[in-house]
Amino acid sequence: MTTTPTRGALPPAPHRGTLTLSEKVVQKIAAQGAAELPFVGGLRGGVLGIARHADSGQRPRASVEISGRTVAVFLDVALxxxxxxxxxxxxxxxxxTDTLEHTTGLQVRRIDITVRALTTEPDRRHRRLQ
Structure with missing residues (x-):
């Protein structure tokens, strides 16, 4: 017995096509995931890495290497x-890891974190929703 799909019903997964995420999108999702934590910030300013300083209002920098369905993440953060x-x-x-796996469906193989700066109380700007 064959059933005809009802209007609005999705065909089986193998027949729906593919979804391709660029590395840039995965980088932004990883950086945003890290920035959601209250103790994580990024860096701003400077030219060629000189005179750069921590800023809790900035997102950390992220780069990724995607291989099939797995991803390696490299984060530069201020803590x-x-x-x-x-x-x-x-x-x-x-x-x-939770953010990337839930959002993209990729499996996180590893996350390397480089702490580029440490921020103290006077350095912090409080984040708030706008």
Whole structure:
């Protein structure tokens, strides 16, 4: 017995086509995932890396390597200090992994984090929704 699809019903997954995400999109999703954590910021200013400084209002920089259905993520971040940097790094990895896997369906193979700056209380700008 063959059934005809009802109006608005999706055909089976193998017949729907493909979805391709560019590396740039995956980079932005990874950077945004890290920026959602209150202790993570990015860097701004400077030319060729000189005179760059931490800014909690900036997103971290991310680059990715996609291989099939897996992704490796490389993040440059500024972190709040003093704090447990190992625990903050573990939180970043967990949150970015959850964000990427939920949003893109890719499996996160690894996340390398480079801490480019540490921010202290006077350096922080409080984030707020606008």
């Amino acid at each position: 709040d200090f003093p704090a447990d940097l190992a625990a903050q790094s573990a939180d970043i990895r967990r949150h970015v």
